[in-house]
Amino acid sequence: xxxxxxxxxxxxxxxxxxxxxxxxxxxxxxxxxxxxxxxxxxxxxxxxxxxxxxxxxxxxxxxxxxxxxxxxxxxxxxxxxxxxxxxxxxxxxxxxxxxxxxxxxxxxxxxxxxxxxxxxxxxxxxxxxxxxxxxxxxxxxxxxxxxxxxxxxxxxxxxxxxxxxxxxxxxxxxxxxxxxxxxxxxxxxxxxxxxxxxxxxxxxxxxxxxxx
Amino acid sequence: xxxxxxxxxxxxxxxxxxxxxxxxxxxxxxxxxxxxxxxxxxxxxxxxxxxxxxxxxxxxxxxxxxxxxxxxxxxxxxxxxxxxxxxxxxxxxxxxxxxxxxxxxxxxxxxxxxxxxxxxxxxxxxxxxxxxxxxxxxxxxxxxxxxxxxxxxxxxxxxxxxxxxxxxxxxxxxxxxxxxxxxxxxxxxxxxxxxxxxxxxxxxxxxxxxxx
Numbered sequence: 001x002x003x004x005x006x007x008x009x010x011x012x013x014x015x016x017x018x019x020x021x022x023x024x025x026x027x028x029x030x031x032x033x034x035x036x037x038x039x040x041x042x043x044x045x046x047x048x049x050x051x052x053x054x055x056x057x058x059x060x061x062x063x064x065x066x067x068x069x070x071x072x073x074x075x076x077x078x079x080x081x082x083x084x085x086x087x088x089x090x091x092x093x094x095x096x097x098x099x100x101x102x103x104x105x106x107x108x109x110x111x112x113x114x115x116x117x118x119x120x121x122x123x124x125x126x127x128x129x130x131x132x133x134x135x136x137x138x139x140x141x142x143x144x145x146x147x148x149x150x151x152x153x154x155x156x157x158x159x160x161x162x163x164x165x166x167x168x169x170x171x172x173x174x175x176x177x178x179x180x181x182x183x184x185x186x187x188x189x190x191x192x193x194x195x196x197x198x199x200x201x202x203x204x205x206x207x208x209x210x211x212x
Numbered sequence: 213x214x215x216x217x218x219x220x221x222x223x224x225x226x227x228x229x230x231x232x233x234x235x236x237x238x239x240x241x242x243x244x245x246x247x248x249x250x251x252x253x254x255x256x257x258x259x260x261x262x263x264x265x266x267x268x269x270x271x272x273x274x275x276x277x278x279x280x281x282x283x284x285x286x287x288x289x290x291x292x293x294x295x296x297x298x299x300x301x302x303x304x305x306x307x308x309x310x311x312x313x314x315x316x317x318x319x320x321x322x323x324x325x326x327x328x329x330x331x332x333x334x335x336x337x338x339x340x341x342x343x344x345x346x347x348x349x350x351x352x353x354x355x356x357x358x359x360x361x362x363x364x365x366x367x368x369x370x371x372x373x374x375x376x377x378x379x380x381x382x383x384x385x386x387x388x389x390x391x392x393x394x395x396x397x398x399x400x401x402x403x404x405x406x407x408x409x410x411x412x413x414x415x416x417x418x419x420x421x422x423x424x
Contacts, residue, residue: 153389
């Protein structure tokens with residue numbers, strides 16, 4: 001089993017209970033990434049963490065609880081990293097471009113995180129909804145700035161999110177080109193109502209201003 | 213268990229073995245739609261078909277084989293229906309618009325088929341590749357006709373396919389608007405390099421010329 005650590009380092013300075021919980025959450029990500037969420041079992045997660053099933057149940061009620069906790073924590077952690085990277089970017093177009101490129105970079109650098117996030121989005125409506133909340137903020141900002149002209153509703157958010165997830169799948173599967181981040185950002189801008197040439201120019205500008 | 217019949221009617225006039233095989237395939241679709249492909253078991257498929265496990269193994273080597281056979285048959289059946297509907301349409305733009313709208317209509321009308329197809333696409337690279345082959349034909353036609361300007365590669369096909377699948381998920385989950393087919397078609401045209409106003413006009417024209 002491929003090891004993965006995201007929650008464990010953060011919990012290193014905390015008490016034993018928090019450390020064990022973090023260890024189970026990291027193990028869950030590795031299992032979800034490998035077998036998918038629907039097929040994952042408590043048994044497997046405990047084994048991947050090197051812990052007994054009983055220990056799992058001290059920290060989580062059942063598989064559904066660990067799936068939900070881990071997925072929302074994953075999404076929050078990705079959103080936190082993106083927010084930090086984009087602290088100083090005011091322009092919504094630039095934010096969308098940077099967020100998309102950074103998202104694909106983060107998930108490409110850590111494939112288990114990428115796979116677990118993708119598979120979690122496929123099966124958890126609550127997670128998709130939460131990710132939609134993050135995405136909607138920058139899109140709404142662009143509408144306010146007068147640059148995005150597409151009416152913002154659930155369906156648009158679903159489609160833009162779906163585009164980014166399919167780019168992620170393509171990256172994880174190895175069928176994406178090296179410039180997948182820039183191309184995905186450009187396609188996303190087109191879905192938000194920006195014409196082709198303007199979208200290309202905006203992405204070029206973001207690449208110069210905010211290299212990653 | 214929700215019943216679903218797609219293969220059984222076609223096999224009705226065939227021998228007993230073909231009928232049993234079709235019955236197992238329909239049951240597999242219902243199980244995949246309900247529990248996801250990764251979590252589905254041979255046991256469950258046989259039970260849903262009202263047959264013994266042993267009967268399953270007369271027709272399929274294992275779960276992987278039934279997953280692969282059913283998914284490719286599903287894709288071929290959807291492609292056949294779309295092809296039939298579009299026999300007389302020469303223009304690639306009109307074909308893309310009609311195919312997208314009809315695809316969402318077919319899968320909305322038969323949710324188990326929609327769910328099974330979506331879940332199969334999520335986990336089977338071979339199926340995604342096959343669906344990509346169908347999509348690429350109309351897109352290549354548009355490039356030849358000089359209307360699509362985007363370079364056609366695997367990544368573009370992944371992204372366009374991902375957009376349509378996310379629209380499907382939105383429709384199946386009940387978050388899509390009533391005009392989801394037309395909007396998805398318009399977004400797809402934008403990804404293929406057509407500007408916003410031209411894409412909207414083309415969809416309007418297709419709606420008039422080929423009402424569904």
